Amino acid sequence: MSLAKRLLHPHYVANVVLAAAYPAYQIIFHPECLSSSNIAANSRYILPGMVLLSIKIRGSQSAEELVSVVALYIKVYSLYGFWAIAQERAALLGMSWSGWWRVLLFLFAWLAVFIAFPQPPYQGPSKIIWLDAAQLEYLTTPGQSGSKGKERAVGDSGLRNRSSSAKIVELDENEEPLEDGEVDRGKTYTQDQGRKEKAVSELDPNHYWIIAFNATWSSPCRLFEAVLARCSIKYEKKNVHFAKIDMDLVPEGDQIANRFKISLAATTLDLPTLILFKNGRPLKQLPLKVGTKVGGEVLGKVGWDRSESSVAHAFELDKLGSGKESFAV
Known part of the structure; x- marks a missing residue:
């Protein structure tokens, strides 16, 4: 659009x-x-x-x-x-x-x-992949890349049972739906005004995954969608992917927030939270953690400006997936 x-x-x-x-x-x-x-x-x-x-x-x-x-x-x-x-x-x-x-x-x-007239979701071009709770667990749990982990994720995923009314359409270069029978191999498949989903079989935990943890009621999350969409187009590689999950739209939202220590309070500064994963292990996070205490419990987080430059710097997007990134996997 x-x-x-x-x-x-x-x-x-x-x-x-x-x-x-x-x-x-x-x-x-x-x-x-x-x-x-x-x-x-x-x-x-x-x-x-x-x-x-x-x-x-x-x-x-x-x-x-x-x-x-x-x-x-x-x-x-x-x-x-x-x-x-x-x-x-x-x-x-x-x-x-x-x-x-x-x-x-x-x-x-x-x-x-x-x-x-609530604020609408971002409706521009994007390559962000929407995840459900089972897919998120599959991508963020070490040792899930084998056949058993994939079978479990497929069994739990709701993608197989989604209503056929959520039709996937392909957009032309002007972000308009193609006519039936037309093919544009260079464009991203989108669903529900920019929504892109993948089957579990297409998700590879061995790749880099930058996952945004959002809530639809959060204004910062809504405003950040455009930034993440630009990053998903500019920095996506064969082994680097951008994804998101709206924690207030899945039944397991509270458990997900507790697992990743993300506050869902109305006054929270945690939203949106971005975490980089590979092989199910978290490597980097925004907002940054400011300290830990015995047992690894997070003391707090420092705010960030939610700019494209912040995301690119924190996750080394220019080098990510090339083998030149500074953090160990």
């Missing part, structure tokens, strides 16, 4: 419109706010906000994240603006209304947009 189509999703359109509410209100009812004297008088508020916004913009890793960040900051500014003029009565339909109705109406609209 093209960038323009992705940004025209109702989630982004509704949030941009909502963000523009207060600036539009001021321009329509108080055009004097655009005067140079008024802007200069409020510069002590405007300049710090612009600096903070520019920092967040520079840190955005995709167009979707950029739109989300800008809209969020302007919505916060708009809420403050409506609160600041709450003492001014509003004229509507020939009647005078309390200025606090503007604040309440804006909050109600914000809540309605949040509920009705």
